[in-house]
Amino acid sequence: MARNKEFDPTEKLEKARDLFWEKGYHATSMQDLVSQMQVNRGSMYDTYGDKHQLFIESLQNYAKETYAEYKQAATGEKSPFKAIELIVKKAIQRSFEEEKVCMIVKSSFEMAPLDNDVKEILKQLSNALISIFGDLIGKAQQAKEISAEKNARQSAQFIVGSFAGLWQMQALYNDRTMVEQMAKNILDSLK
Amino acid sequence: MARNKEFDPTEKLEKARDLFWEKGYHATSMQDLVSQMQVNRGSMYDTYGDKHQLFIESLQNYAKETYAEYKQAATGEKSPFKAIELIVKKAIQRSFEEEKVCMIVKSSFEMAPLDNDVKEILKQLSNALISIFGDLIGKAQQAKEISAEKNARQSAQFIVGSFAGLWQMQALYNDRTMVEQMAKNILDSLK
DNA sequence: ATATATTTAGAACGAATGTTCCAATTAGGT
DNA sequence: ACCTAATTGGAACATTCGTTCTAAATATAT
Structure with a gap:
């Protein structure tokens, strides 16, 4: 039939995701994406659709990977409460390693009031996390x-909501001790 | 000497603030602002400087007004704990009335990673709220x-951070009962 | 009343935005 | 080897972006 793609769509999607994750939807331009992904403009539109669709796919990819990490952090742990602790620890660790705050929370504030499609996806993704903790x-x-x-x-719901507090504090103060202290408070309040 | 302004700068600033508050910095265009404020482009630049400065003034105005409301909600209350409760109640009430989520929290996620000047202001404003609760x-x-x-x-810090959780839940689910339940959890965990 | 400094309205600016199009290239099926 | 359908690079598109400029209007101080 014809040619094959020269690039791996999911690998490049991750590059787009990282950019959206860092800068948010509106502050990320197609030019930024083209430069970062190293994919031609036309190929981008052919493969992912427009900017909006690319963002949604980035979001889904983020959630998939993140939740997998969360679940993985808890596997093998017999105590359910310790499993919760481990997930929270992992979330914080990951967040400071990536030097970026949870993309779902960020997007909730940026996009939920402006974009109903994205809002529904964010609700669905948040529900999934609430179920895990539930x-x-x-x-x-x-x-x-x-x-x-x-x-x-x-x-x-309280736990998942409280994550937003952790991320805001990280975003402003970038103080891991402070964030871990907050996490401790949250976990204590569960009992 | 010369003419006077035909408009009230602080009144128009509030219109700008409301727009930034609703849509965030990047999704708000100068055209949006000109339309909403009903002020000429040139007059805007003369009076407020550029978009960035206008945003910062909007943020300061928001904090000033919001914190005044918070303090006012607590005045006359002899019990310090009930004063805290009243502030939280007021915050939630205001947020659902305005149908918008705290501008400082929104901006923390949108702007803190991208704009150091704004980030410093957000820190300072958050510190002020932390002091009130402290x-x-x-x-x-x-x-x-x-x-x-x-x-x-x-x-x-835990209280102020937890606000972010309330606002995320409101942004996604817009369920006042749910938010109030979360607030109750937060207040309970103080004791 | 006149001079003057400022505000006003709105055109105009170049740069950046998201998106589309086209010719050249390329790989797979026959 | 050749046809064919998809991918590629990059120019080109119309809009919108934030910002500046100019000329007319206007209120104040003298």
Whole structure:
């Protein structure tokens, strides 16, 4: 039939994702993307569609990779509460290593008020994380590690929401001790 | 000497602020601002400087007005802990009335990674809020309303950070009950 | 009343925006 | 080896971007 692509679409998508992740949607130009991805303009539009679609795919890719890391951090841990702790630790570690704050949270503030399609995706992705924590909290309650009085899903929402606080503090102060202290407070308040 | 301005600079600044507040910095164009403020382009540059300076003044104006409202919500309240509760309540009420999420938090995610000047201002403004809560927490400890074990400033940082969680949830789900439940969790964890 | 400094309206600027198009290239199926 | 369909590089598109400029209008101080 015809030629094959010279580039690996998912590898290049990750480059786009990293740029959107760092600068957000509006501050990232197609020129920025072309330069960073090292892919021709035409090929970009052929492969990913327009900027908006590319952003959405970047977001999905981010969530997929991030949640996989979170789950991976918890596997093998028998104590559900410790599993939660491990995920939070991993999230913080990752965030400081990448020197970037969670793309879903950033996008929630930048895009949710302006773009309904993106907002729905962000809701769905956040729901997925809430479910992960909800399950763990339920199990922790069964294991009597935390009080069974509290509603598991509410606690999960609290945890996921609290992440935003961690990231804001990181974004402003970039002080890991401070962020870890906040995380400790959050985890303590679960019990 | 010469003519007077036909418009009230602070009144028009508030219009700019509302637009930046809603859409963020990058998604707001000068054309948007000219239309919304009903001020001539040239007059805008004469009065406020460029877009960047106008944004900074908008941010300062936002903080001034918001913090005044917060303090006002707490005045007359003898119990320091209840004062904290009142501020949180006011913050939530205001946020749902305006149908917009805190401009400082939004800007922290959009601008802090890209703009050091804005980041420093955001830090300073956040510090001011942390101090307000730090004072109240200190007083609440003296009044034995909350445990004196915890470091007051750390708890204040936790509160201020937790606001970001409230706003993310509002931005995504726009569910007031959910946000109020989260706020309750935050306040409970203070004790 | 006149001179003067400032504001006003809106045209105009070059640069950057997202997107499309086209000719040249290239690899796969027959 | 040759046709064919897709990819490639890069020019080109119309808009929009933030900003500046000019000329007319206007209010103040003398």
